[in-house]
Structures are given as structure tokens and as C-alpha cells.
Amino acid sequence: MSTTIISLPDQSTARVPKVNYLTKENGLLSWLLTGDHKRIAMLYLISISFFFFIGGALAGLIRLELLTPQSDLMATDTYNKVFSMHGIIMIFFFLVPSVPATLGNFFIPMMLGAKDLALPKVNLLSWYLYVAAGILALYAMSTGGVDTGWTFTTPLSTHYVNTNVITTGLAIFIAGFSSIFTGLNFIVTIHKMRAPGMTWFRMPLFVWAHYAASILMVLGTPVLAIALVLVVLERTVGIGVFDPAKGGDPLLFQHLFWFYSHPAVYIMILPGMGVINEVISTFSRKRVFGYTAVAFSSVAIAVFGFFVWAHHMFIMGVSNYAVLVFSLLTMLVAVPSAIKIFNWAFTLYKGSITFETPMLYSFGFMGLFTIGGLTGVFLGTSGTDIHLTETYFIVAHFHFVMVGGMLMAFLAGLHFWWPKMTGRMYPEKISQLAAVVTFIGFNFTFFPQFVLGTLGMPRRYASYPPEFQILNVFSTAGATILGVGYLLPVLYLTWSLKYGEIAGNNPWQATGLEWQTQSPPLTENFIETPIMDHEAYDYEWLERQKEKEVASVG
Amino acid sequence: MSDSPVITQGALEAAHHEHPPYQRHHFETIGQQNDATNFAMWLFLLTEIMFFGGLFTAYLIYRNWYYPAFVAASHQLNIVWGSANTAVLISSSFTMAMGVWCAETRRKSGLVLALVLTFLLGLVFLGIKTIEYSEKIEKHHVPGFHYSIQSFVNPASDPVAAAYGDKPLALDMAGKTELYFFLYFAMTGMHALHMIIGIAILGYMIFRARAGAYTSGHVTFVENFGLYWHFVDIVWIFLFPLLYLISRHQ
Amino acid sequence: MSEPTKHDEHHIVSPKVYLVIFLALLVLTTLTVAASFAELGIFNPIVALAIAVVKAVLVVLFFMHVKYSTRLTKLTVGAGVFTFLVLISLTLSDYVSRAWGRW
Numbered sequence: 001m002s003t004t005i006i007s008l009p010d011q012s013t014a015r016v017p018k019v020n021y022l023t024k025e026n027g028l029l030s031w032l033l034t035g036d037h038k039r040i041a042m043l044y045l046i047s048i049s050f051f052f053f054i055g056g057a058l059a060g061l062i063r064l065e066l067l068t069p070q071s072d073l074m075a076t077d078t079y080n081k082v083f084s085m086h087g088i089i090m091i092f093f094f095l096v097p098s099v100p101a102t103l104g105n106f107f108i109p110m111m112l113g114a115k116d117l118a119l120p121k122v123n124l125l126s127w128y129l130y131v132a133a134g135i136l137a138l139y140a141m142s143t144g145g146v147d148t149g150w151t152f153t154t155p156l157s158t159h160y161v162n163t164n165v166i167t168t169g170l171a172i173f174i175a176g177f178s179s180i181f182t183g184l185n186f187i188v189t190i191h192k193m194r195a196p197g198m199t200w201f202r203m204p205l206f207v208w209a210h211y212a213a214s215i216l217m218v219l220g221t222p223v224l225a226i227a228l229v230l231v232v233l234e235r236t237v238g239i240g241v242f243d244p245a246k247g248g249d250p251l252l253f254q255h256l257f258w259f260y261s262h263p264a265v266y267i268m269i270l271p272g273m274g275v276i277n278e279v280i281s282t283f284s285r286k287r288v289f290g291y292t293a294v295a296f297s298s299v300a301i302a303v304f305g306f307f308v309w310a311h312h313m314f315i316m317g318v319s320n321y322a323v324l325v326f327s328l329l330t331m332l333v334a335v336p337s338a339i340k341i342f343n344w345a346f347t348l349y350k351g352s353i354t355f356e357t358p359m360l361y362s363f364g365f366m367g368l369f370t371i372g373g374l375t376g377v378f379l380g381t382s383g384t385d386i387h388l389t390e391t392y393f394i395v396a397h398f399h400f401v402m403v404g405g406m407l408m409a410f411l412a413g414l415h416f417w418w419p420k421m422t423g424r425m426y427p428e429k430i431s432q433l434a435a436v437v438t439f440i441g442f443n444f445t446f447f448p449q450f451v452l453g454t455l456g457m458p459r460r461y462a463s464y465p466p467e468f469q470i471l472n473v474f475s476t477a478g479a480t481i482l483g484v485g486y487l488l489p490v491l492y493l494t495w496s497l498k499y500g501e502i503a504g505n506n507p508w509q510a511t512g513l514e515w516q517t518q519s520p521p522l523t524e525n526f527i528e529t530p531i532m533d534h535e536a537y538d539y540e541w542l543e544r545q546k547e548k549e550v551a552s553v554g
Numbered sequence: 555m556s557d558s559p560v561i562t563q564g565a566l567e568a569a570h571h572e573h574p575p576y577q578r579h580h581f582e583t584i585g586q587q588n589d590a591t592n593f594a595m596w597l598f599l600l601t602e603i604m605f606f607g608g609l610f611t612a613y614l615i616y617r618n619w620y621y622p623a624f625v626a627a628s629h630q631l632n633i634v635w636g637s638a639n640t641a642v643l644i645s646s647s648f649t650m651a652m653g654v655w656c657a658e659t660r661r662k663s664g665l666v667l668a669l670v671l672t673f674l675l676g677l678v679f680l681g682i683k684t685i686e687y688s689e690k691i692e693k694h695h696v697p698g699f700h701y702s703i704q705s706f707v708n709p710a711s712d713p714v715a716a717a718y719g720d721k722p723l724a725l726d727m728a729g730k731t732e733l734y735f736f737l738y739f740a741m742t743g744m745h746a747l748h749m750i751i752g753i754a755i756l757g758y759m760i761f762r763a764r765a766g767a768y769t770s771g772h773v774t775f776v777e778n779f780g781l782y783w784h785f786v787d788i789v790w791i792f793l794f795p796l797l798y799l800i801s802r803h804q
Numbered sequence: 805m806s807e808p809t810k811h812d813e814h815h816i817v818s819p820k821v822y823l824v825i826f827l828a829l830l831v832l833t834t835l836t837v838a839a840s841f842a843e844l845g846i847f848n849p850i851v852a853l854a855i856a857v858v859k860a861v862l863v864v865l866f867f868m869h870v871k872y873s874t875r876l877t878k879l880t881v882g883a884g885v886f887t888f889l890v891l892i893s894l895t896l897s898d899y900v901s902r903a904w905g906r907w
Binding site (some may be wrong): 592593607611641645647650651652658796 | 862
Binding site (some may be wrong): 191215219223251252255259306307309310318319320321322325326 | 827876883884887890892894895897898899901903
């Protein structure tokens with residue numbers, strides 16, 4: 001049994017192709033005015049990594065403050081700002097664009113056999129909007145920050161705080177349009193730009209997952225936009241739409257906000273699930289089990305995602321009947337997520353599994369996402385939710401899904417496609433170590449928070465009763481390990497840009513169209529438009545291709 | 555080897571059949587490009603539906619909660635101006651549709667005329683809107699800016715309210731008229747913003763149309779703009795009965 | 805260019821259709837204004853909205869060419885309306901049931 005499937009070209013003769021999308025044109029302007037989806041993806045990769053580390057630094061401050069029961073590192077007001085900005089930056093500037101805007105942008109056209117996304121200029125515009133929004137958010141942060149939490153809860157955000165709600169709200173408004181344009185572009189591309197023979201059910205599941213996420217971006221984000229506009233108007237003009245004194249209803253804001261922000265968690269997780277499909281299939285050398293079921297489960301998550309938002313509002317004073325309905329509907333959305341997990345497990349069954357770095361991250365995803373998802377069922381059940389909500393249980397729950405799920409998937413995808421994006425391999429042993437360190441650090445950080453939550457420690461406070469300290473110390477120690485786990489990839493991936501081994505076209509022996517062209521790819525992706533004459537994940541087809549190649553060379 | 559002549563044939567044909575200048579390099583055919591941009595425009599309109607959707611939801615809730623206030627406040631809108639504006643906007647949609655037809659059938663002067671008419675009707679709409687807004691400003695019916703409930707607690711003092719025979723509202727309910735006027739300004743204002751953007755694009759299109767840009771077979775831009783313009787019309791088709799026509803009898 | 809660009813089943817709507825729709829829209833506008841002056845009780849808003857929906861459907865089908873468009877376009881319009889209705893109806897499910905009967 002071989003322990004690896006990595007097959008690299010002979011390093012003594014191999015070269016990174018001279019002509020590729022990175023070398024086609026030079027100079028800063030050729031990047032800033034590019035229409036190439038691959039270059040825009042790289043621009044996005046750099047910007048979201050920047051914001052990830054800002055958000056991560058804020059997370060570090062939170063954990064440091066919570067090391068001791070008193071509020072001693074920073075004033076309680078400052079703590080409020082730190083966790084608010086952590087949430088805002090991580091959600092709107094990292095998680096939402098993470099996989100779609102980088103890996104999706106880079107690989108959806110390639111997987112479909114297209115030369116580019118349907119609307120390259122809109123794609124570039126979306127990056128500029130993202131940058132503008134990011135600068136505005138950083139400006140808001142450096143001139144006093146915002147302390148409403150990432151949810152901008154009214155009437156707190158409209159009447160009771162005196163921080164940069166307006167600037168931050170506008171930043172998110174703009175970031176929302178960036179996300180709308182990405183989603184819109186993906187939907188058009190998937191419908192209209194598929195290569196000959198690329199039917200819907202021959203598309204990689206990565207594309208299906210992005211299709212579902214894009215629907216959510218296009219239909220959900222505008223509602224967030226209008227909700228934020230109303231908050232800004234309420235603050236500046238005092239229009240009264242969320243002000244009970246003038247007859248408004250603060251809960252209306254919650255409805256509008258969560259109408260987007262619940263589907264937003266699927267915007268964040270679905271592309272990650274897409275990555276896992278590709279990785280699991282490649283490293284167990286098997287077609288994804290139940291392809292059709294997995295494809296439709298993505299779409300089902302997108303559709304059901306719109307029916308469940310009020311489970312974020314169970315304790316806010318919505319009607320008991322609505323609680324009942326939304327609680328039941330919430331159970332619906334657990335079904336397609338479970339379908340995915342089961343199908344991945346069956347894909348692994350009797351597969352020839354190897355444990356390269358992307359696979360390790362994917363295993364991390366499957367375990368952590370399952371825990372995160374199941375605890376979500378506790379929270380969706382209105383009875384237990386009343387006890388657990390607004391405690392650290394909920395913090396642990398969404399970090400298991402978002403960090404343990406999405407971030408793991410992002411790293412899995414980044415490692416999986418890094419050779420294709422740059423043409424070079426990263427050092428395998430140290431990256432495997434990073435994956436393991438991340439997994440251990442993650443569990444140390446967030447598992448104690450489940451316990452803290454059930455014990456009743458409320459979220460969003462700088463100080464806490466001394467009996468909770470031991471678990472908080474565990475959590476902070478774990479966060480340190482986690483931090484190391486995230487810094488390592490930055491180091492060795494940067495190192496690999498110059499010193500990594502030459503990857504060749506298809507180091508993992510994967511079947512996607514993106515692997516059948518040179519690495520890094522040409523600006524036009526393919527020399528001639530590919531024709532898709534086989535099913536997705538057809539490893540026998542790949543074998544036949546290789547035999548053909550050997551025959552023709554021989 | 556047997557199929558290689560066919561391929562050569564196809565390649566020759568492709569080389570012979572040059573791409574029109576407006577075809578972008580990453581599309582295989584011009585049909586694909588037109589389909590893609592048209593679909594993208596529709597998806598953009600979806601986001602617009604949801605954007606206005608938030609405001610419509612707010613309207614629905616508050617109208618049901620504060621019905622008497624909404625009735626009294628809606629009487630303050632001038633139904634003649636409102637109906638006239640509806641007619642103006644529908645006419646502009648008609649001229650726009652005619653513009654699309656002219657572009658499709660390559661009638662350059664017809665297209666320019668249709669676009670100019672659409673442009674002018676758009677300006678008329680905004681002009682009437684300005685008159686209506688200034689009435690509201692004079693009567694202090696702008697929420698957040700010295701809002702006055704005088705017309706609703708004492709309708710006899712207000713000629714418009716008196717003409718409808720409005721009953722005085724309790725202070726509490728009269729205050730809720732501010733919510734109505736907020737929704738009025740937010741929804742019509744957002745609508746007017748879309749009109750302004752549309753009129754600006756129309757101005758650009760008139761110049762391009764005079765140069766013959768849309769009458770040589772490439773009509774997608776005109777068609778897609780038409781979709782946008784008609785969508786803005788549809789929003790008004792709903793705003794008009796919801797804001798002006800809540801209840802005009804009594 | 806020798807021939808008009810080949811659109812796949814691109815349908816050119818004739819001006820006659822546009823004119824009929826235009827007149828219908830004007831008539832419906834008059835109708836809805838007239839209806840608002842009549843005392844119809846609960847049917848006032850229903851009639852107003854029904855007329856608005858008919859007008860919108862006319863604009864979408866003919867001015868926006870959806871009647872002659874692909875299934876994809878029709879589906880897109882449907883998806884927009886569906887999500888809009890989800891937003892309204894599920895939000896209202898809370899408001900209506902918060903205080904039964906007083907809604």
C-alpha cells in the first residue's frame with residue numbers, strides 16, 4: 001500500500017512554465033486593472049489573509065483578557081469594541097469572501113472549461129468594493145471602533161451607543177455589494193460558460209456548492225443592505241422605524257438582519273463543503289458517493305436556509321407560535337447537512353485513503369463540523385435554546401462550524417490547489433504538522449467553551465465569576481496553539497513560492513479539468529476549449545489518459 | 555485521422571467568421587455573450603427586488619398597526635400629481651420598449667427619438683416628485699426634520715385634511731404618521747435614486763445611439779437598460795396604490 | 805456584417821403589442837384610482853394590489869419580454885418573487901401570531 005499519491009515531475013529537468021497567468025504581464029498596473037479571474041483571486045487571497053490576521057489579533061486580545069476573571073487587560077468598553085470588530089472583520093471580510101472569492105474565483109471557470117468568469121470587469125469591481133469596504137472598516141476601527149457586536153442590535157445600535165456605527169454600517173453595506181457581484185458572476189458563469197459536454201451533473205461538486213452559495217448571496221445580501229441603511233437613517237435622522245417611542249419595532253430589524261445573516265452562515269459554509277468534496281474524492285481515489293444527493297443537498301441547504309432565520313430570535317420576544325414553526329423548520333436544514341457528512345463517510349469507505357495535508361484538514365472539517373452542526377440542533381430546539389443562548393455554548397457552536405468547519409476547509413482547499421495556483425509544492429511534513437497543530441489547538445480553545453456555556457457563563461462580558469477561570473485558561477492556552485497553527489502555513493507557503501518543488505500539472509492525480517492543464521495555468525486557462533467526455537471524479541478516465549500519454553511519448 | 559478535415563473546415567470557418575468588435579474575448583460566440591449579460595441583468599434585478607422587499611415588509615407591518623394614521627397621512631399626498639406621475643412613468647416605459655424595438659430593427663433615428671422621449675419623461679417624473687416633496691417640506695411632513703403633527707390632531711386647520719373630512723387623531727396615533735412619511739420618503743426616494751441613475755445612463759446612451767452604436771446588431775445594452783427601466787416602473791406601480799390610494803373615500 | 809447576429813430564438817415584439825399593453829396599463833391606472841374612491845371595505849387594498857399585480861405582470865411579460873424568454877429567465881423571475889414572499893410571509897407569521905386577533 002502506497003502512503004502517498006503525490007507524483008511530481010523529475011525535479012532535475014522540470015521547470016515552472018515560462019508563460020503563465022503570473023508572468024503574462026508585469027507591473028502593478030497589470031494587476032490592478034486585470035480582468036483575469038486568477039489574478040483577481042490572488043488579489044483577494046492577499047487581502048482576505050490580511051483581514052484574517054487583523055481579526056485573529058483581535059481574537060488573541062479577547063482570549064488574553066479572558067485569562068483572568070477581572071477585566072484587567074482592557075477597559076470593559078474596549079473589550080466590547082474588540083469582540084465587535086473581531087466578529088465584523090472575521091465574518092464580512094474573511095469568512096464570506098474566503099473560499100468563493102479566492103478558490104471559487106480561481107477554479108470555477110477552470111473546472112467548467114471556460115476562459116474566464118462571465119463578467120470579468122464586475123469581478124474586478126467586486127474586489128475594489130471589498131478593498132474600499134475594508135479600508136472604511138479599518139478607518140472606523142482606528143477612530144474609535146464600534147461596540148454593538150457584529151449584529152448591530154437595535155435599539156442599542158441606534159440609540160444607546162456613541163461609537164462608529166454609521167461608518168461600520170456603510171463598510172458592511174459596500175462589502176455586501178462586493179459579495180453580491182461575486183455571487184451574480186458565479187451564477188451567470190455556471191449557467192452560460194460551461195464547456196461542451198459539461199452538463200450539470202458532470203460539474204464538480206465544488207461548483208454545485210458555489211452555485212447554492214451564490215443564490216444566497218444574490219437573494220439575501222440586499223436585505224442586509226436595506227436593514228443597515230435603515231439603521232444609519234435611524235441614527236442620523238431619527239426616522240423611528242426601529243424606535244418603539246415613535247411606534248417602530250426593534251424586532252423588525254432583527255427579522256431583516258437575520259433574513260440575510262442566517263443564510264449567510266450557509267454562504268460561509270457551503271463553499272467549504274465544496275472544497276471537502278474535491279479533497280475527499282481525490283485522496284480516497286473514489287467518486288464522491290451519491291453525487292446527485294450531495295449536489296441537491298447543497299441546493300436544499302440554500303432553499304431551506306431562507307426558512308429558519310427566526311431561530312436567532314427565540315428569546316427576543318417573537319411570538320411563541322413563530323418560535324414553534326421556526327424551531328421545526330430549523331430541523332429541516334439539518335437533513336441536507338447530514339446527507340453530506342454521511343456521503344463523505346461512504347466515499348471514504350473502501351477508498352485508497354492517503355493522508356496528505358489537504359486530507360488531514362478535511363478530516364478535521366468532518367469531525368469539527370459534525371460537532372458544530374449537532375450542537376446547532378440543541379440551539380435550534382427552542383427549549384434548550386432558552387437555556388443555552390447568549391452563553392459560551394453558542395460561541396463554541398458557531399466557532400466549531402465557522403473556524404473548525406470553514407477555516408479548516410479553506411486551508412484544505414488552499415493546500416490542495418496551491419500547486420496549481422503557484423506551480424510549486426509546499427513542504428509536506430511541516431504542513432501536515434500544521435494541520436495537526438491546528439486541530440489540537442482548535443479543540444483546546446473551543447471545547448472548554450461548550451462546558452462554560454452549559455455552566456452558564458454569558459458571552460460578551462470582559463469579566464466572569466472566578467469559578468470559570470480554569471476552563472478559560474485552557475481556552476486561552478489552546479488559542480496560542482491555534483495561533484501557531486495558522487502562522488505556520490503563512491511561513492512555509494511563502495517559502496514555497498521560491499523554493500518549493502516543481503509541482504507539474506497534476507501532483508495529486510486528481511480528475512478535475514483544472515488539473516489537466518499546466519501549473520500555473522495560462523491566462524486563457526486552456527490551450528483549446530476542453531471537451532468534457534466523462535463523468536466528474538472518473539479515475540479510470542484519468543488512468544486511460546495517462547496510458548495514452550505514455551503511448552504517444554513512447 | 556478521418557475527422558481531421560472536418561476540424562480544419564471548422565477552424566477555417568471560425569477564422570473566416572470574424573468576431574464582431576463588441577464580442578469579448580472570453581466568450582465563444584456572441585450569442586453566449588448576449589445570453590450571459592442578459593441573465594446577469596435579471597439576477598441584478600433579483601437583488602433589487604429583495605432590496606425594496608425590506609421596505610415593503612416594514613410598510614406592511616406598520617400599515618396594519620397604525621391604519622388610521624396611514625389613512626390620514628396618505629390624504630396629504632396629492633392624488634392628481636400621483637396619478638399623473640404614474641401615467642408619465644408608464645409612458646416612459648412604453649417609449650423605452652419602443653426604443654428596444656428600434657434598436658432591434660436597426661432604426662437609428664427612431665431609437666434616438668425614443669431614448670430622448672424616455673429621458674424627458676424621466677425628468678418630468680422627477681420634476682413632479684420635486685413639487686410633491688417641496689409641499690411636504692413646507693408643511694413640516696419630513697420625518698426627523700421638525701416634524702409636525704398639526705394636520706392630524708387638528709385636521710380643520712389643514713385645507714387638504716379638511717377637504718377629506720378627516721377626524722382628529724389622538725396624539726399617540728397622530729405621531730405614527732411620521733412612520734408613514736418616513737416610508738413614503740424612503741420608498742419614493744430610493745425609487746427616485748434609481749430614476750436618477752437611469753436618466754444618467756440614458757444621457758450616455760443617447761450620445762452612443764447617435765453614433766449608431768446600438769443599431770448595428772449589438773442591442774444587448776439597450777435591452778438590458780430597458781429591463782432596468784421597466785423594473786423601476788414596476789416598483790412605482792406598487793408604490794402608487796400603497797402610498798397614495800390607501801383609502802380615498804370617507 | 806453580412807447577416808444579423810444570430811440570436812437563439814430571439815423574438816422581436818411588435819410595436820402593436822407594446823401599444824396595446826401601454827393602453828391597458830393606462831386603463832388599469834384609471835381603474836385603480838377610481839376604485840380607491842369607492843367604499844369596498846376589506847376589498848379596497850385587495851383590489852388595489854390585484855390591479856398592481858396585473859400591471860406588473862403585463863410589464864414583465866411584454867415590456868420585459870419574459871413571455872418570449874427562456875425557461876431560465878422565467879425561473880429567475882419566479883425565484884425573486886418566491887424569496888420576496890418568503891421574507892414577507894415568514895416575518896408576518898411572527899407579527900400576526902404575536903397578538904392573535906388584534907392584527
